[in-house]
Amino acid sequence: MVLFEDLGKQTWGYYSHTNRIPVIHINNRLNQEHATYTCGHELGHAVLHSGINTPFLRSNTFYSVDKLERQAHRLAVHLLIGLNEPDQGETKRQFLIRCGIPEMFHVFY
Template sequence: MKNIHARVRHLIQKFNTRNPAKIAKYINIHVKYTEYSYGTKGFFIKTLRNKFIIVNSTLDEESQRIILAHELGHALLHYNEPISIIREYTFFPIGPFEREANKFAAELLIPDDELRLDLSISEMSQLFGLPEELIKYKLNLY
């Protein structure tokens, strides 16, 4: 796996934020919120010199933030690869590109200094308001 932790840390330091929408704006990736069926959560697409992240606007705000962080991972790690769409009813489809994008999202959304290793994964999930799967990616359990 690429050194995703270092890449995310560099982005956070450079832009002084963990907000995926702000980072996307700073690096000139256009984010669009569009209504899709529940089966499509989001995707990244590159056309000529433009990069777009499309997020399903029917998702709740926290889900949109997670999907945006995940798709930002695709935009930065896999920009020369075929389009990636999350169509499943989980945030976490399987495959090497998806695992890397999930790891990117976990590194971006969960600060190292706020991890509580004295808590269970379920408790950390509740603490951060994020799915347990993201906690596992942060802890390198995948």
């Protein structure tokens, strides 16, 4: 289940698992790109860390991420890349932006 909610100014989303119901929460203040990335990230938690309620993905903790967070970021990046490949002459940055990955998360590629 994916819920779009007002999570304030700093929280992008989180994953919860209550009564065996996995729920992805996405801040409805995010733009499309950030909401899509957040969904991929929280889906990573749902797949890789099911049964665990993960901490909030906050805009100010991108670089202080623990192992679970890094795994969810990597899965989100790979989900968004999908079968895309860099075009000839395209930089890594251009490629990742084309795939809809916010620049602050390129470190997880």
